[in-house]
Amino acid sequence: MYKLENDKLIVEVNEIGGELKRVFSKETKIEYIWHGKTGSFLKSAPNLFPFIGNIKNGEIDYPYDGKRITLPMDKHGFVREALFQVIEKNDAKIVFQLKSSEELKNKYPYEFTFKIEYILEDNNLIQKYIVENEDKCEMYYHVGGHTAFSCKYRDRDTFEDFYLEFNDEKCIEYNMDKGGQFVSSEKIELELEKPFKLYKKRFKEHAYVLDELKNKKISLKNKNSNHGIELEFEDFPLVTLWSNGDESEFICIEPWAGTTDFVENTGRVEEKYCINKLESKNKKEFIQKIKFI
Known part of the structure; x- marks a missing residue:
């Protein structure tokens, strides 16, 4: 486990998955991140790459080197369990790196470098995903x-006792199928309650996959205090809200550049919604910023 620290926050990150495991405020004495030690969700903040959500038939069909190739792919990609290398570290910044390998090419055909960067500034934590295409052809991916x-x-x-606040009055929602595996491409207008109250029944049947938010900022607040978090995610077109049905007390707020497969998807990578396409030898950054209050 690696630690970042300043006079406001203590942050801990695991080299497995480059996963954020802890944010503790020295001022409020609050642990802001779910510990992932009990219940059915034994994670804290997994990173999702090169794909997000469930994959139809557990495989993806790619155009590659003038041919098409079909390979297996895990739900939410493979970096959640990957061992990252630390390539930069000080008290306020850490950079994790994962590079393609012969083993990973059995799942994902491209030569790539994927970096996760955490920067501590005052009571803010900035998280960057940096995707680099090292291959000779264009590369398809999701990240979130x-x-x-x-x-x-x-x-x-x-x-x-917790609720969310949005800066929008409405957005688009994609409904999950009855099995909770895939979403319909039908756009459903959702009126965003003020406040958006949290209760277990709300998340019992499906997650909220939200699109077309104009203001990419969500606040989590506690009605018993002035404490909470503010999440900004300008680089991500979608955000998903999820909690599980047991007694675990957390809410996942998930900025996504991509989403789980639509029911109608055929398996071809270029048909995936919000698919990112990166040209050879190029790179792209995706940034989210969390303020702890």
């Missing part, structure tokens, strides 16, 4: 986060 924010600041707190 899956951070589980704690909904237990004090012993008396319950999940229902």
Whole structure:
């Protein structure tokens, strides 16, 4: 485990998956990140690459080197369990790196470098995903986060004591199928409640996959205090909200450049919604910023 620290926050990140495991405020004495030690969600903030969500038939068909190639792919990609190399580290910044390998090419055909960068500034944590195409052809991918924010600041707190605030009045939602695996491409207008209350029944059947938010900022607040978080995600077209159905007290706020497969998808990578296409020898950054209050 690697640690970043300043006079406001202590941050811990695991080299497995480059996963954020802890944010503790020296001022509020609050643990802001779900510990991932109990319940059915035994993660804290997995990173998602090169694809997001469920994959139809568990495989993807790519155009590659003038041919088409079909390879297996795990839900949410493979970096969640990958061992990253630390290539830069000081008290306020750490950079993790994962490069393509012969083993990974059995799942993903491209030569790539994927970096996750954490920067601590005052009471803010900036997280960058840096995708680099090292291959001779264009590369297709999704990228996103899956951070589980704690909904237990004090012993008396319950999940229902927390709520979300959006800067939009409405957006688009994609409904999950009955099995909770894939989404329909039908765009459904969703009125965003003010406040958007959290309760377990709300997430029992499906996650909220939200699109067309004009203001890419969501706040998580606690009705018993002035504490919470503010998440900004300008580089991500979608955001997903999810919690599980057990007694675990967290809400995942997940900025996504991509999403789980639509029911109608055929398996071809270029048909995936919000698919990113990176030209040979190019790179792209995706940034999210979390303020801890």
